[in-house]
Amino acid sequence: MPASPSPLLLALREATLACHKSLEARLPFFDSAFDTDAYSRLLQAYYGFHAPLEAYLGTYQEPVRAKTPALTQDLQALKLSASDIDTLPLCQALPAINDEASALGVMYVLEGSTLGGQVLKRAMAERLGLGPGSGTSFLDVYGAQTGRYWRDFLDRLGQASTAPAAKAATVQAAVDTFTCFENWLGQRNVLNPVRIN
Numbered sequence: 001m002p003a004s005p006s007p008l009l010l011a012l013r014e015a016t017l018a019c020h021k022s023l024e025a026r027l028p029f030f031d032s033a034f035d036t037d038a039y040s041r042l043l044q045a046y047y048g049f050h051a052p053l054e055a056y057l058g059t060y061q062e063p064v065r066a067k068t069p070a071l072t073q074d075l076q077a078l079k080l081s082a083s084d085i086d087t088l089p090l091c092q093a094l095p096a097i098n099d100e101a102s103a104l105g106v107m108y109v110l111e112g113s114t115l116g117g118q119v120l121k122r123a124m125a126e127r128l129g130l131g132p133g134s135g136t137s138f139l140d141v142y143g144a145q146t147g148r149y150w151r152d153f154l155d156r157l158g159q160a161s162t163a164p165a166a167k168a169a170t171v172q173a174a175v176d177t178f179t180c181f182e183n184w185l186g187q188r189n190v191l192n193p194v195r196i197n
Contacts, residue, residue, distance in 0.1 A: 006158040008167055012108050015171045019178035026182070026191040029120055036128050036135075038190075040078040043138065045188035047071040049091045049181055053106065056094055060103035065149070067110065070137040077135045091184045095176035101166040104157060105173025109181070111153045114146055 005013075028034050028042065051068045054061065075085050097103050117139040124130045124139065132140060142149045160166065185191045 006154070006160075007162065008104075008157050008160055008170060009154060011167060011171050012105070012157075012174050016109070016174050016178055019175055019182070022194075023178060023182045023185075025195065026185075026193075028190070028192055029123060030127075031192070034127070036078070036130070039124065039128060039130070039135065040075070040080070041188075042185075042190045043071060043074055043078065043135070044080070044088055045185050045190045046138070047075060047085065048089050048188065049184050050110075051088075052090045052092075053094050053110075053177075056097055057103060057106060060097065060100065061107060065107075065111070067138060067141050070141045073137045074135045077133065077137075089188070091180070093180055093183065095173050095180050097173070099169065101161060101169035102173040104160055105170040105175075106177045107153065108157070108170070108174045109177040111150060114142055115150060117141065118146060 028038060031038075047068065050071060054066050054068050072085055076082070095102070095106055097106055121136050121139040124136050128135075130136050140146070160170065182191070
């Protein structure tokens with residue numbers, strides 16, 4: 001029988017729900033006009049966020065969890081040269097990472113995205129004819145190990161400090177990561193406009 005979600009995981013889910021829905025609604029993956037060029041521009045923006053953020057995470061994140069190499073591989077498959085990739089704009093407005101607690105909040109967002117990547121990988125294969133060797137390595141960065149890596153991260157969350165200040169730092173870092181990411185993608189003009197109801 002699976003273990004109950006940790007209080008920290010529940011707090012993260014609740015605090016980031018609105019951010020997650022906001023970003024998901026603006027991502028163009030399922031737009032009728034979304035094509036390979038738009039996909040390439042989107043991945044370039046993803047690279048501009050992940051590359052500096054993973055460098056900033058440093059030793060808090062195990063090297064095997066780095067997503068930037070897969071993004072580099074995909075961009076090269078989409079015909080960008082190494083020099084093109086080296087000169088891509090990089091996000092400067094990153095969430096603060098001051099300690100293990102804040103690093104966990106950032107990683108919650110990065111690791112959680114690997115689950116959604118499984119859905120997007122299948123969609124990009126159907127819609128754009130792209131696969132692991134032609135531009136979707138990032139969407140399937142852990143391959144068959146996706147579930148295990150997520151469970152391992154949840155174990156790490158479950159062992160995190162339960163002190164109120166640490167919990168608050170983790171939750172705030174997760175919210176900030178979503179906010180910084182959406183703002184960055186908006187600046188790069190790769191998101192749909194905000195819908196006003």
